[in-house]
Amino acid sequence: METLHEIPALRARLADWRDNGLRIGLVPTMGNLHDGHLALVEAARARADRVVATVFVNPLQFGPHEDLDSYPRTLNDDARRLSRCGCHLLFAPSEAAMYPHGRDAHTVVEVPGLSAQLCGASRPGHFRGVTTVVAKLFNLVQPDLAVFGQKDYQQLMLIRRMAADLCMDIEILGLPTVREPDGLAMSSRNGYLTPAERARAPALFRTLQELAAWVAAGTPPAQAERDAAQALSVAGFEPDYLSVRRRADLAPAGPQDTALVVLAAAHLGRARLIDNLELDRIVAEAH
Structure with a gap:
């Protein structure tokens, strides 16, 4: 080379x-x-x-x-x-x-x-x-x-x-995001994490998975975002944002949007970690 x-x-x-x-x-x-x-x-x-x-x-x-x-x-x-x-x-x-x-x-x-x-x-x-x-x-x-x-x-x-x-x-x-065996997204800033913080860090992706599951099951995105932020805080993070957006343009998810992505950023010690997860939501047809 x-x-x-x-x-x-x-x-x-x-x-x-x-x-x-x-x-x-x-x-x-x-x-x-x-x-x-x-x-x-x-x-x-x-x-x-x-x-x-x-x-x-x-x-x-x-x-x-x-x-x-x-x-x-x-x-x-x-x-x-x-x-x-x-x-x-x-x-x-x-x-x-x-x-x-x-x-x-x-x-x-x-x-x-x-x-x-x-x-x-x-x-x-x-x-x-x-x-x-x-x-x-x-x-x-x-x-x-x-x-x-x-x-x-x-x-x-x-x-x-x-x-x-x-x-x-x-x-x-x-x-697609490359992850550690415990689910943490690989990042150059992961090196900032102390051993104790590194043990907590996979909670970010787990919270995104929970948030996606709540939205897929019909929970309104705003409520799911609030609950996920609370879960992250309990896990020791300082949440920056957790948001459910349309994949097409990152606009906030509307009631009839099906192709979504949940995105998060949160501080854990010196590290600011980001992650995301795509999901497809089934929306009931209006009669």
């Missing part, structure tokens, strides 16, 4: 691949890779001739009091793991390479409306940073395919919307 840090070198390598008619897959990451990231690489390998993984801790998606400075940076270990799973190229640029005019003077890309709810309401500006860096990576790599995890459900929807709105001819593939 080749590792590159500069944009001109990246473009030269990609031009050579394109000249040879090779299909290119992209897996953007912030590093500190786990098996969930590697599953994205493997999915890209199955669908492309060459796979580019990127490692860049993007400062634009961190708020003023978030963990930008402490976010784990494990580039050497990431490179070894990517190489072992068959990645062809690792692009690990510096902040200066990505934002030569500085963080505050850089052109930004933002998806209106969808960016402002759920995680966007709790982390103002976060998704503007995500769509800005992903748009830049899409422009640099110009992949045929890009792979993202469904754990970041709202992010995946935003990237699909951005790509469609900006006429980017890129197939966006979402992969």
Whole structure:
């Protein structure tokens, strides 16, 4: 596997691949890779001739009091793991390479409306940073395919919307969440959990499963959300949100909506954990 840090070198390598008619897959990451990231690489390998993984801790998606400075940076270990799973190229640029005019003077890309709810309401500006860096990576790599995890459900929807709105001819593939044996969604921030917190952490997914079951059985979403938030609090979490939404657009679930997703974010110690679960609800026909 080749590792590159500069944009001109990246473009030269990609031009050579394109000249040879090779299909290119992209897996953007912030590093500190786990098996969930590697599953994205493997999915890209199955669908492309060459796979580019990127490692860049993007400062634009961190708020003023978030963990930008402490976010784990494990580039050497990431490179070894990517190489072992068959990645062809690792692009690990510096902040200066990505934002030569500085963080505050850089052109930004933002998806209106969808960016402002759920995680966007709790982390103002976060998704503007995500769509800005992903748009830049899409422009640099110009992949045929890009792979993202469904754990970041709202992010995946935003990237699909951005790509469609900006006429980017890129197939966006979402992969199911990769979980630990006890159900906890794999995340780079799970390393923040103490042993006691790690033992409690699977309660987030169990609560989502209960919430989904209540809604499927006919409990009104607002009541199910309140009960689930209470259950999370009892389990030691500080809930940010638990919400039942339409899968199509993440609008609040209406009485006749059947294709739904339940989403949650909650703090457990230093870690802010997110998760989601899709469900299909049967709605009785009106007579």
